[in-house]
Amino acid sequence: MPAPKLHFDFPHTWAARILSVPPLIAPVRSFVYPQAIAGEEDALARGALLIDIQPEGSGNFLATCALGFAEIGALNGVWSCPRPQELCAVAGGYAYIIDTKSPATSSHINLRPVVEVHAAPSTRVLLFVGFHAIAAWGEQGLAWQTLRLSWEGLTISGISADTVHGQAWDMPRDQEVAFEVNLQTGQHKGGSAPK
Secondary structure, three states: OOOOEEEOOOOOOEEEEEEOOOOOOOOOEEEEEOOOOOOOOOHHHHOEEEEEEEEOOOOOEEEEEEOOOOOOOOOOEEEEOOOOOEEEEEEOOEEEEEEOOOOOOEEEOOOOOOOEEEEEHHHOEEEEEOOOOEEEEEOOEEEEEOOOOOOOOEEEEEEOOOEEEEEEEEOOOOEEEEEEEEOOOOOEEEOOOOO
16 A cells, blocks of 8 residues: 655645654544444444644544555545544545544544545635545535445546536446536536436
């Protein structure tokens, strides 16, 4: 599995370090994600992404983010968010938004798995791409989620100032079809999905 990376596309008020093993001396504060999600009671059994997070102006804490999927190739990493105090951790395709000033507060992106993350700084959203849909996280939280765009599989081919361009798989025709998503509204044109 490739080593998880840090991605800084938005200004942020925290520092983070991805750990390969738990620290010998744990920080005073430690948080486990997901928090109280039905069906995820044993999520940590799959493994976890460990992140040492240092918020601006306060002490560091350890974030233990349960892997959604333990398969090789599942997405892992840390991204800055449109809101400077928030951090996005993707662990085995599960995306967590952590408020570094109040780490007991977190959100779990509903797409499972998240297979790609893209920043769209022009519209101040972080994009999460799943197998069927795209979701956008902005300064006020979840900005939008598209309707189903594909039978199974999306490819993002580009992001312009206000549009995501991509290809969606159309099972009946066994071919890729183009789609566009408005970055402000999440409305789309094109694509293919079961009716």
